[in-house]
Each structure stands twice: as structure tokens, then as C-alpha cells.
Amino acid sequence: MNAQPTPAEAATGIPAGVFCAQDYEALAAKALAGATMAYIAGGAGRDQTLDANRAAFGQWSIWPRLLRDVGAGHTRLSLGGPALAHPLLLAPVAFQTLVHPRGEIETARAAHATETCMLASTLSSFRLEDIASAGGPTRWFQLYFQPSRDATLALVRRAEAAGYGALVVTLDAPIQPASLRALRAGFRMPADCVPANLAGLPAAPATAEPGDSRIFQGMMRTAPGWDDFDWLRAQTRLPVWVKGVMHPDDAAQFVQRGAAGLVVSNHGGRSLDGAPASLRALPAVRARVGKGTPVLFDGGIRCGEDVFKAMALGADAVLIGRLQVYALAVAGALGVAHMLKLLREELEACMALAGCATLADIGPDCLLPKPANAESPQRAADADLH
Known part of the structure; x- marks a missing residue:
């Protein structure tokens, strides 16, 4: 499919050289400082899981x-709330002023223009209320448990009052190991990149005592447990989704405890380095929870064919993370909206050629495993970007 911008699109500020959604990645590498790009593009540790996420699609x-x-094809779906126009959701990404001065406000404007559900991060550069005002009617709030339940509940009540339709609690990153790529590039978070939603909330108490482990008695001291999840469910009428599910046993436990849905994710390769690719974990989670539980997918999406493969392997919809940031860095709200338009059209073209008129037609029988020794050209091309 030819995704070349039309003259009308070019006249509105869409950058030259964008022929597919992934082209925003190469343009972002030119627009951003090298250390900033290393931080955004990198994962945790040695990038093993980050690389695995991308390589899995080539299989x-x-x-x-x-x-x-x-001829009557469409991409509409429902995830238990209002109908969505397409299965592309904007993942919660922290500190978006790192790449654009208006950060999440621009992303929210793009979400509104494209009928996209945006997940606003607890660690956003703008207050969740301001993001809600700039965005469309379909928005969710991504929640990190805070050191105290009172602080966590304060965020929940603000999200409810601002009209967010669901809570997505992220549980896979109580510790976020450093990215060696970012460290070697000399990245340091700018002083003005601060979590606006946490202003006024108490800081985490002092942790480790002399002789204690910096990890076990330190960083993990205030990490949430199962009782915290049960407590959260009891505090709100909003549906509570769980992000970071990789193991089918965990998936079953969350469903049993009342989770509204699951997000199969390894935090974009930014948590446990050496974890399996999200795409490899997806079929086992879907098989364990059955068709009745909504399952989203996060991890390595770069094109419409990737979206199709994730849905064929069990996802109801997908989250778009790094592509969102790359497009924001290049062209603000317009870039994010254009990226989503291209990605949706890539998905629709893939569906049409695979004989799938609706998302419900996409299933495992649409895919064929590649030989074990076959390396995709896409994987080789991605290696050139690192």
C-alpha cells in the first residue's frame, strides 16, 4: 500500500519521508539528541528482551x-465499555515533555482526532486533569501503586473525577533496571521532567537499614502485593485492568480476583532483561483465561502486520508505545495522529489481503510459522537502527 503523504497532507505539516508508520522512528533519531534517543529506544540491561520483542514477529x-x-469490512470493537473505532490504543508513556514541550497534551489531541483510546501515565509531565481536557471521550488512567494507600487512593479519585473510563494498574516494574545503552550514551533525565500527578504527595519513606539489601529491603520494600490489588478493586467502580501479565498462572489469578482485563507486556523490554518476548507469552495467557477475558498486547509493534499477528495470537487490541513517542518528537499532535492513521491503514490492508473483514475473523489459522533458521528482513533492518 502506498502511504505517501498527499499534497494536502504535506501542506499541513506532515514531514517529508514518511511512507509508513515506522518511518517516524528514523526521523526521531535525527530530531532528538543521541542520549535521549538511546533512552527511549533502549530497554533494560543488555536489551535482550527488547530485541526479543521485535524478533518474535519475524517468526x-x-x-x-x-x-x-x-466490502463491509471495519475495525470496530468493544473492550467492555464504549465502542472503539479501531484496536490501536496509545500506551502509557511517562515524561513526554522529554521529546516535545507540550508532551501528553499533544498526544491527547491526537487521540481525540483519531478516535483513539489514550492511557495517561501516572508519571506524565502534565496533570491527568489537563490531559483529560485535551483528549477525547475515551481515555484510561495508568496507575502505579504509591508507597501509601492514601496517596494511591488520591490518584484513583482524581482519575474518576476527570472522567477516565478504566484504571490500568502496572505491576511489572517495582524495580526498573537501568538501560546500559542509555547509561553509555550519557543520558540524564532533565530536571524539569517531573511527574506532575505526584506533586504534593508524600515521598517514599527511607528504606534500607545498614546491612540490608538495596534491592530486597530497599527498592522492593513498598512494592504492592495481592492484598493491595484486592484493596484497589474494592475502592473503585471503574474497571481495573492489569498491565505486565506474562505468566498464565498470574493471568488466571488476576481474573479470579476480578480484573476487568489483562495487558500482556514485558514493559517494552524495560523491566526484567531476559524475559520472553510478549508475543511468545500471549498465546499461553489467552489459552488460560479463555475468550471471555479481554486481553491487550504491548511490546514491539511497528507496523500493521505486527498488529495483525498479535491479534491472531490472542490479543483483542494492542498498545502503541515507542512509535507514539517517535511521532510526537517529530511532529507533535499531527505526527501522532498521522502515525495512527498509517498504522490503521496498514492493518486494514493486511486484513483485506488475508481475507478478514472484521477483527473477529483474525485468528491463529491466519498465521504460518516460519522455519526456525529464517531471519526476517525486518529484523535485519531494525538492527541497523540500533
């Missing part, structure tokens, strides 16, 4: 189908 081919009637 599958998509079956083309002939003479299928897709």
Missing part, C-alpha cells in the same frame, strides 16, 4: 486468502 508469516468479500 510468523500471514496467509493470504483469495476471493473473500471484505
Whole structure:
């Protein structure tokens, strides 16, 4: 499919050289300082899981189908709330002023313009209320447990009052190991990149005593447990989703405890380095919870074909993380909206050629495993970006 900007699009400020959604990655590398790009593009540790996320998509081919009637095709779906126009959600990404002075406000404007559900981060550069005012009617709030339940509850009440439709609690990063790539590039978070939502909330108490482990008795001291999840569920009428689920046993436990849905995610490779690719974990989680539980996918999406593969392996919809930041860095709200438009059209073209008129038609039988020794050209191309 030719995704070249039309003259009308070019006249409105869409950058030259964008022919597909992933082109924003290369343009962002030119627009951002090298250390900042290293921080955004990198994962944790040695980037093993980050690389695995991308490589996993290259292990599958998509079956083309002939003479299928897709004339009434669409990408509409429901995740238990208002109907969504498409299965592309904007992942919660912290500190977006790192790449654009208006950060999450611009992203929210793009979400509104494209009928996209945006997940606003606890660690956003702007207050969740300001993001809600700039965005569309469909928005969710990503929640990190705070050291005290009172502080956590304060965030929940603000999200409810601001009209967020769901809470997405992230549980896979009580510790976030450093990115060696970012450290070697000399990245330091700018002093003005601060979490606006946490202003006025008490800081974490002093932790480790002499002789204690900096990890176990230090960083993990205030990490949430199962009782905290149960407490959160009892505090709100909003549906509570869980982000960071990778193991099917954990998935089953969360469903049993009343989670509204799950997000299969390894934090974009920014948590446990050496964890499996999200795409590899997805089928086992789906099999364990069955068709009745909504499952989202996060981890390595760069094109419409990736979205299709994730949905074929069990996802109801996907979260877009790094592509969102790259497009924001290049062209603000317009860039994010254009990236989403391209990505949606790439998905629709893939669906049409695979004979799938609706998202419900996408399933495991649409994919064919590649030989174990086959390396995708896309994976080789991605290696050149690092």
C-alpha cells in the first residue's frame, strides 16, 4: 500500500519521508539528541528482551486468502465499555515533555482526532486533569501503586473525577533496571521532567537499614502485593485492568480476583532483561483465561502486520508505545495522529489481503510459522537502527 503523504497532507505539516508508520522512528533519531534517543529506544540491561520483542514477529508469516468479500469490512470493537473505532490504543508513556514541550497534551489531541483510546501515565509531565481536557471521550488512567494507600487512593479519585473510563494498574516494574545503552550514551533525565500527578504527595519513606539489601529491603520494600490489588478493586467502580501479565498462572489469578482485563507486556523490554518476548507469552495467557477475558498486547509493534499477528495470537487490541513517542518528537499532535492513521491503514490492508473483514475473523489459522533458521528482513533492518 502506498502511504505517501498527499499534497494536502504535506501542506499541513506532515514531514517529508514518511511512507509508513515506522518511518517516524528514523526521523526521531535525527530530531532528538543521541542520549535521549538511546533512552527511549533502549530497554533494560543488555536489551535482550527488547530485541526479543521485535524478533518474535519475524517468526510468523500471514496467509493470504483469495476471493473473500471484505466490502463491509471495519475495525470496530468493544473492550467492555464504549465502542472503539479501531484496536490501536496509545500506551502509557511517562515524561513526554522529554521529546516535545507540550508532551501528553499533544498526544491527547491526537487521540481525540483519531478516535483513539489514550492511557495517561501516572508519571506524565502534565496533570491527568489537563490531559483529560485535551483528549477525547475515551481515555484510561495508568496507575502505579504509591508507597501509601492514601496517596494511591488520591490518584484513583482524581482519575474518576476527570472522567477516565478504566484504571490500568502496572505491576511489572517495582524495580526498573537501568538501560546500559542509555547509561553509555550519557543520558540524564532533565530536571524539569517531573511527574506532575505526584506533586504534593508524600515521598517514599527511607528504606534500607545498614546491612540490608538495596534491592530486597530497599527498592522492593513498598512494592504492592495481592492484598493491595484486592484493596484497589474494592475502592473503585471503574474497571481495573492489569498491565505486565506474562505468566498464565498470574493471568488466571488476576481474573479470579476480578480484573476487568489483562495487558500482556514485558514493559517494552524495560523491566526484567531476559524475559520472553510478549508475543511468545500471549498465546499461553489467552489459552488460560479463555475468550471471555479481554486481553491487550504491548511490546514491539511497528507496523500493521505486527498488529495483525498479535491479534491472531490472542490479543483483542494492542498498545502503541515507542512509535507514539517517535511521532510526537517529530511532529507533535499531527505526527501522532498521522502515525495512527498509517498504522490503521496498514492493518486494514493486511486484513483485506488475508481475507478478514472484521477483527473477529483474525485468528491463529491466519498465521504460518516460519522455519526456525529464517531471519526476517525486518529484523535485519531494525538492527541497523540500533
